[in-house]
Amino acid sequence: MEEVKMLKAINITKRFGALAAVNDLSFEVEAGQVFGIAGPNGAGKSTLYNLITGFYKYEGKIEFDGKNISGLPTHKIARLGISRTFQIPQIFESLTVEESVNLGCRFGNSGKYDPGYSEEMISFASLKNECSNNTSLLNLLGKKRLMIAAALATKPKILMVDEPMAGLNASEINQMTNLIKKINQDLNTTVIIIEHFMKVLTELANPILVIQNGTEICTGTPEEITSNPEVIECYLGDTHDA
Numbered sequence: 135m136e137e138v139k140m141l142k143a144i145n146i147t148k149r150f151g152a153l154a155a156v157n158d159l160s161f162e163v164e165a166g167q168v169f170g171i172a173g174p175n176g177a178g179k180s181t182l183y184n185l186i187t188g189f190y191k192y193e194g195k196i197e198f199d200g201k202n203i204s205g206l207p208t209h210k211i212a213r214l215g216i217s218r219t220f221q222i223p224q225i226f227e228s229l230t231v232e233e234s235v236n237l238g239c240r241f242g243n244s245g246k247y248d249p250g251y252s253e254e255m256i257s258f259a260s261l262k263n264e265c266s267n268n269t270s271l272l273n274l275l276g277k278k279r280l281m282i283a284a285a286l287a288t289k290p291k292i293l294m295v296d297e298p299m300a301g302l303n304a305s306e307i308n309q310m311t312n313l314i315k316k317i318n319q320d321l322n323t324t325v326i327i328i329e330h331f332m333k334v335l336t337e338l339a340n341p342i343l344v345i346q347n348g349t350e351i352c353t354g355t356p357e358e359i360t361s362n363p364e365v366i367e368c369y370l371g372d373t374h375d376a
């Protein structure tokens with residue numbers, strides 16, 4: 135019998151008018167992996183997250199833990215165990231850190247509210263000292279930590295992060311890298327990470343899927359993708375490989 139994959143995308147396509155932002159893409163994520171996604175601007179990476187989390191309808195099929203989740207609404211997908219953060223921080227500026235993470239806890243978490251777990255995730259994401267602060271007071275790293283804490287409060291089986299390093303300085307990138315490792319290793323959570331910063335991605339993720347114009351260029355180990363001539367041409371040559 136074939137092993138059930140944690141996440142399986144089968145020939146998925148999303149068109150915006152004439153543009154196929156995701157074009158007949160298939161891939162599989164196994165439990166326990168940090169699965170990386172790379173590709174140039176406009177490759178379809180964030181759109182892919184929007185498909186997995188049910189923001190848009192699409193052609194093809196996505197299975198989670200062997201169950202077809204295509205067509206399910208976002209909150210049902212969250213309750214099944216898929217959670218995500220956004221490329222540009224999406225937070226409620228009128229709420230405190232604690233209130234925001236509690237909201238995540240109510241949204242997912244198989245529908246059960248567990249304030250103790252919410253508190254645990256605030257500490258896990260190093261936000262304890264800012265717990266009762268308004269979220270608008272957080273700096274960019276703080277906002278990114280908050281999105282992660284709120285997403286983790288849903289008790290996801292898969293956490294999907296979208297360019298968590300964008301806009302951070304070198305020391306903040308180290309802190310974020312460590313947080314993502316801890317999520318995978320200490321919380322035993324499967325992670326999908328979209329990241330432009332190739333040095334960080336190759337340190338964190340294996341395997342890595344590289345896409346361009348919504349289609350796969352290659353999937354492989356960090357060594358395989360960084361030595362693939364097509365990847366070098368379409369991606370590593372671009373200015374993001376700082």
Ligand SMILES: Nc1ncnc2c1ncn2[C@@H]1O[C@H](COP(=O)(O)OP(=O)(O)OP(=O)(O)O)[C@@H](O)[C@H]1O
Pocket residue numbers: 150153155173174175176177178179180181182221
């Ligand atoms: N809601 C939308 N309506 C129309 N076109 C869209 C929409 N969302 C994305 N697109 C287009 O789809 C393509 C893929 O966009 P997407 O945001 O998924 O790329 P990306 O790989 O995340 O890029 P970046 O690295 O810049 O974040 C782009 O051409 C974009 O303009």
Ligand SMILES: [Mg+2]
Pocket residue numbers: 179180181221296
């Ligand atoms: Mg994007």
